[in-house]
Amino acid sequence: EDKVVQSPLSLVVHEGDTVTLNCSYEVTNFRSLLWYKQEKKAPTFLFMLTSSGIEKKSGRLSSILDKKELFSILNITATQTGDSAVYLCAAPPGNMLTFGGGTRLMVKP
């Protein structure tokens, strides 16, 4: 059975802290791993990772994939209150897209 597991389930930090979110996966026909940010409404796309060891960056967010150990991490440095959201990772086994349960991040001022 394909599965994607995220940890921690929730996290509370203060502005300026650095956080690391984890995503492990077991999917057949793995092709890529996707990260999304979900605030109050629909998830918005952050990153797509297909190759091990290549870090993707967007401002204070970065992500990396380890295809040998079957996990990915999402780092957020110098967190801001606007980073408060649920972060979802997803892996498509073939034509399906399996999501993890998400990590709820709360950044306090």
Added chain:
Amino acid sequence: NAGVTQTPKFHILKTGQSMTLQCAQDMNHGYLSWYRQDPGMGLRRIHYSVAAGITDKGEVPDGYNVSRSNTEDFPLRLESAAPSQTSVYFCASSYSGSPVYEQYFGPGTRLTVT
């Protein structure tokens, strides 16, 4: 482009009633999916379609029907609603083909079944 649109934004149904959640995209995407999101469960796929005329079941298809008569629209029908179908529903689209690229999500429909 409006992207992915969903209607209604909110709805309350009584058990046994039927309704259709609408999804439309104007990006000429071939690939459309319906998800439901419940607390702690992440997003779970209900049904999906890779092209007009082709639909398939996702992880949690029971109690839902879909159709895809054209590229743009992908309605989700609940024939006889149950309280277990209380959820937030998202429609998502992406380019067809493999590998699956990023999904573009609609704003969601919050459905309550009493």
